Amino acid sequence: MLRDFYHFLRTLTPTEQVAALFFIVFGLLVVISVGAFLMTFRTEGRAKDPKWHEELADFRRLLGTSWVMVVIFWIGWAAGHVVATLLFAAIAFFALREFITLSPTRRGDHRSLVLAFFVVLPVQFWLAATRHFDLFTVFIPVYVFLAIPLVSALGGDTQRFLERNAKLQWGIVVCVYGMSHVPALLLLDFPQRNYVGKGAFLVFFVVFVVQTCMVVQHLLARRSQRPPSIPTVSRSFHWTSWLLGMAVGSMAGGALTFITPFAPGQAVAMAFIACAAGSLGHLVMKALKRDRGVPAWGHRASVTGANGLLDRVDALCFAAPVFFHSVRWYFGV
Amino acid sequence: MLAKAMSLFLLGLVRVLTGAQARWYGCPPKAEQRIYFANHQSHADLVMIWAALPQELRSITRPIAARDYWTKSRLRQWITTAVFNAVYVDRARTGEQDPLEPLVQALENGDSIILFPEGTRGHAEEPQPFKAGLYNLALRFPDVVLVPAWIDNIQRVMPKGEVVPVPILCSVTFGAPVKLEPGEERRAFLDRARAAVVALRDA
Numbered sequence: 260m261l262r263d264f265y266h267f268l269r270t271l272t273p274t275e276q277v278a279a280l281f282f283i284v285f286g287l288l289v290v291i292s293v294g295a296f297l298m299t300f301r302t303e304g305r306a307k308d309p310k311w312h313e314e315l316a317d318f319r320r321l322l323g324t325s326w327v328m329v330v331i332f333w334i335g336w337a338a339g340h341v342v343a344t345l346l347f348a349a350i351a352f353f354a355l356r357e358f359i360t361l362s363p364t365r366r367g368d369h370r371s372l373v374l375a376f377f378v379v380l381p382v383q384f385w386l387a388a389t390r391h392f393d394l395f396t397v398f399i400p401v402y403v404f405l406a407i408p409l410v411s412a413l414g415g416d417t418q419r420f421l422e423r424n425a426k427l428q429w430g431i432v433v434c435v436y437g438m439s440h441v442p443a444l445l446l447l448d449f450p451q452r453n454y455v456g457k458g459a460f461l462v463f464f465v466v467f468v469v470q471t472c473m474v475v476q477h478l479l480a481r482r483s484q485r486p487p488s489i490p491t492v493s494r495s496f497h498w499t500s501w502l503l504g505m506a507v508g509s510m511a512g513g514a515l516t517f518i519t520p521f522a523p524g525q526a527v528a529m530a531f532i533a534c535a536a537g538s539l540g541h542l543v544m545k546a547l548k549r550d551r552g553v554p555a556w557g558h559r560a561s562v563t564g565a566n567g568l569l570d571r572v573d574a575l576c577f578a579a580p581v582f583f584h585s586v587r588w589y590f591g592v
Numbered sequence: 593m594l595a596k597a598m599s600l601f602l603l604g605l606v607r608v609l610t611g612a613q614a615r616w617y618g619c620p621p622k623a624e625q626r627i628y629f630a631n632h633q634s635h636a637d638l639v640m641i642w643a644a645l646p647q648e649l650r651s652i653t654r655p656i657a658a659r660d661y662w663t664k665s666r667l668r669q670w671i672t673t674a675v676f677n678a679v680y681v682d683r684a685r686t687g688e689q690d691p692l693e694p695l696v697q698a699l700e701n702g703d704s705i706i707l708f709p710e711g712t713r714g715h716a717e718e719p720q721p722f723k724a725g726l727y728n729l730a731l732r733f734p735d736v737v738l739v740p741a742w743i744d745n746i747q748r749v750m751p752k753g754e755v756v757p758v759p760i761l762c763s764v765t766f767g768a769p770v771k772l773e774p775g776e777e778r779r780a781f782l783d784r785a786r787a788a789v790v791a792l793r794d795a
Binding site for chain 1: 611745748751754756758759760761
């Protein structure tokens with residue numbers, strides 16, 4: 260039965276396969292959402308416990324985010340590469356806006372900010388959309404890293420020069436450089452492996468394994484009685500739960516081999532790389548937040564409107580470029 | 593038609609750049625006659641507070657714009673009249689004319705107004721001392737509700753002297769209305785009003 264289904268999927272065109280993937284994901288989300296909705300009617304047992312309601316509310320928020328993300332990915336895939344690139348450019352734009360809002364800049368940074376938002380961001384996504392992958396990978400780390408301090412220097416303000424430029428460059432790397440690798444993955448083809456037009460699978464692969472790793476880590480850390488491993492950075496980070504999360508994430512990658520151009524072992528290794536980059540990148544962002552004195556990018560008393568977008572995408576922003584580079588390097592595309 | 597399109601464009605632009613978030617902390621958005629008074633750090637302040645108001649209030653609320661700056665070019669003049677329906681005031685007192693006269697007229701018509709009592713844009717973190725205009729209007733229109741507002745972060749979007757705005761999230765916090773007490777001194781009232789605005793910064 261399952262075998263027949265699998266063979267049926269193999270006979271489909273790449274487009275139909277991706278459509279089937281979305282069909283399955285949406286179906287799962289509907290089932291889970293209906294389940295969560297029915298849970299709210301429960302009256303006996305744990306339902307009297309306010310903590311249970313809190314957990315349920317937490318879970319529903321997570322579910323809501325998943326819906327939004329899946330819909331965005333679906334629109335990005337269904338509407339074609341141009342729309343997909345624009346969509347992820349918009350996400351990068353809003354994430355960078357949030358990052359800059361919470362990392363105060365000085366008046367002398369204004370020109371650099373204009374450069375970052377209105378030149379660097381569009382150029383980077385244009386390079387992705389037009390598959391100029393060689394320039395795409397070095398444009399920000401090589402050229403922009405020189406251009407930003409130069410514009411700052413021309414502005415004439417030398418106070419805390421290095422610190423200000425580092426802040427801005429970090430924002431660009433995480434929000435623009437990281438995010439731009441998602442549409443780039445969509446456009447990555449492997450002709451020698453008969454893997455053309457299936458970039459959506461690769462994006463799904465990265466998002467799914469990283470998200471699995473993060474969720475497992477999060478759940479284990481919540482249940483754990485052990486003190487956090489790096490309390491100054493994160494109250495919920497444990498090396499054991501991290502390792503288990505990594506293991507589950509990598510296994511999930513292995514299970515998804517059939518949608519990737521990889522052999523099973525390669526899929527596990529690639530998933531491991533993506534999970535490590537994503538979860539450790541998330542940890543780095545936590546350290547940055549702690550330094551800024553904010554619990555999350557979305558919650559600060561005096562500046563509202565920051566809706567915590569960066570908290571949702573930071574793991575992906577770290578995982579996507581590392582994954583993209585490893586894949587290209589390994590397959591020599 | 594063109595003005596409507598321009599207003600939609602400006603609203604979209606402000607939302608993309610700043611989020612245009614309004615936080616009603618001391619009072620709800622309500623269609624009563626009000627004087628909103630806020631700190632002033634950027635030309636974009638006027639647009640920001642205009643965009644933060646809900647649609648229904650925006651049409652009956654007129655911002656105050658300095659005549660010398662906002663009539664300098666035809667585009668500026670058109671935007672302030674056709675889109676914002678602004679009230680022009682002269683910053684430099686000329687002859688016998690009372691600079692508050694246009695505001696008095698607007699209030700007599702039943703409109704609400706947006707006022708920046710500092711008079712000019714400040715550089716510092718703290719707003720400058722308030723000018724007497726707010727006191728005089730409060731004295732003359734005791735029934736108009738005085739709502740303090742704090743505009744946060746907008747000076748980073750477009751610092752003085754820059755022309756291209758950058759995207760940074762901003763918010764406008766509206767506080768509890770202030771009332772002119774019977775027999776209250778001018779300076780005391782102005783300082784109290786200013787304190788009400790500053791207090792919203794950390795709200």
